[in-house]
Amino acid sequence: MYVKVEELGLALKVFDESPKRNKCECILLWNVLIKGCCKVGDLGKAIELFERVPERNSGSWNSLINRFMGNGDWKRAGELFEQIPEKNVAFWTTMxxxxxxNGEEGKALLMFFKMLDEGVRANDLTIVIMILAI
Structure with missing residues (x-):
């Protein structure tokens, strides 16, 4: 709730006091905070949480990649993307x-073809994005 109303300080306080925050089954709490930090523009805190999260999942990765892209830092987003151990269609579509x-339609097209070369099947959203790009 605190993240939703952008009271990040209170959300972090509740999170820090949670005895279960370091257990893998609480990954949702981490992801909500990472996304909340990204939403309010606190990329430093989002990165700090991302580095501390006990287990990263698609929500963890995609929140940061989206924020880097939103800031126009597609190179840093790409570096983060390359670190993902198993890339699914959602990761590729985010990129x-x-x-x-970011006006990098040529790079998007190359990324799309790389995705296909790696054996990842495009979904409807990926196809729509590519149609709009060309």
Missing amino acids: VSGLCH
Whole structure:
């Protein structure tokens, strides 16, 4: 709730006091905070949480990649993307979409073809983004 109303200080206080925050089954709490930090523009805190999270999942990765793309830092988003151990269509689509939104349609197209070369099947959203890009 605190994240939703952008009271990040209170959200972090509750989180820090939670005895279960370092257990993997509480990954949702970490992801909500990472996304909340990204939403309010506190990328430093988002990165700090991302580095401390006990287990990263697609929400953890995609929140940061989206924020980097939103800041126009597609190179840093790409570096983060390369660190993802198992890339699924959601990760690829995030990158393709972010590149398009940053005016890098050529790079988005290359990313799309790389995705296909790696055996990842595009979904409807990926296809729509690529159609709009070309």
